[in-house]
Amino acid sequence: MxxxxxxxxxxxxxxxxxxxxxxxxxxxxxxxxxxxxxxxxxxxxxxxxIKYPAKVQQSLEDMSEILSEAFGNGKTVSIQLNNRNANGEFSADIVGKVIGYEDDAVYLAGQDPISLTDMRHIEKLN
Known part of the structure; x- marks a missing residue:
């Protein structure tokens, strides 16, 4: 049962x-x-x-000149890289004080070395 x-x-x-x-x-x-x-x-x-619009592609000579001046005067720069994400969008600029450079690499305070050929646009900041 x-x-x-x-x-x-x-x-x-x-x-x-x-x-x-x-x-x-x-x-x-x-x-x-x-x-x-x-x-x-x-x-x-x-x-x-947030979207980061493409900035004007600068020549290697122009970028080298800006980096050299920023390094000599202890200035901070803003760098847009050529790298894009899967949607074809640019990432945020890398900002830092230029603490050195050699051949094709730039060193910003607190950042890994950045290749000059990976850069798209550089601006000096105040």
């Missing part, structure tokens, strides 16, 4: 999930997001929405 009762309970449970239960999907998990996580996601979305 207990076995028959078990079959009826299984059928009842199956009927509940087949006909009565409505899964709320993703909605049920939204309460688990922490406010810090939500804020971080909003900040990331804002940063991804």
């Amino acid at each position: 207990s076995r028959l009762h078990q079959i009826d309970d299984d059928a009842l449970v199956q009927r509940f999930f087949d006909h009565d239960y409505r899964d709320r999907g993703v909605i049920k998990w939204q309460g688990y997001y922490l406010s810090d996580h939500t804020a971080a996601l909003k900040k990331q979305a804002k940063q991804e929405a």
